[in-house]
């Protein structure tokens with residue numbers, strides 16, 4: 001609203017300037033002196049008009065630029081103060097690998113442990129900033145943490161959800177896409193959470209949907225809460241490695257997991 005008033009004011013000033021200079025007085029006829037008072041005023045008005053036109057242009061561009069949906073959503077959630085289902089839940093974010101264990105390494109040299117840590121830290125920031133969930137990381141730097149230490153930590157915290165972040169790799173180098181794991185014996189809620197996170201990641205990153213899978217990984221077997229393991233793309237695929245190298249892709253992945261978590265808790 002304030003912006004609209006500002007734009008209208010600026011437009012009015014421009015109209016008055018133009019009508020005052022171009023249409024009323026003839027600058028070129030009748031004056032031999034280039035530096036006459038009229039000429040200087042006209043030139044000054046011309047510069048002022050150009051400046052103001054530029055300003056209007058900027059205002060219009062700003063107004064037409066659509067705000068990213070995610071930002072709007074976050075702002076609404078924050079300003080409305082509505083408690084979401086995730087509030088007070090204990091969420092453990094597990095960045096796969098670390099330290100002496102680099103995880104998979106892409107042909108371009110990208111290391112799984114660096115990507116998983118970056119996505120985990122971004123997800124942590126989002127949850128801390130915009131929800132009242134109690135959020136923990138199994139590691140917050142490049143350090144080795146055993147699988148046992150990860151599951152023991154989540155169990156002793158009495159966590160509600162355990163989100164393990166990994167990047168996939170295939171020897172044949174041709175596999176692509178996103179898949180999410182729960183354990184063979186996982187309860188239904190774990191599969192539901194896996195479904196929401198998988199859906200959100202595929203939608204946000206636009207990569208191949210490889211679906212939900214069951215496996216026997218330690219962190220989804222030994223944890224007592226809903227536990228899922230995400231494989232966010234293939235580091236062994238040139239294109240996906242290139243994407244995962246970019247901070248923007250990691251931010252998208254973190255936002256997708258954040259959004260998936262909120263949706264899960266609001267529907268559950």
Ligand SMILES: [Zn+2]
Nearest residue numbers: 096103166167
């Ligand atoms: Zn891994």
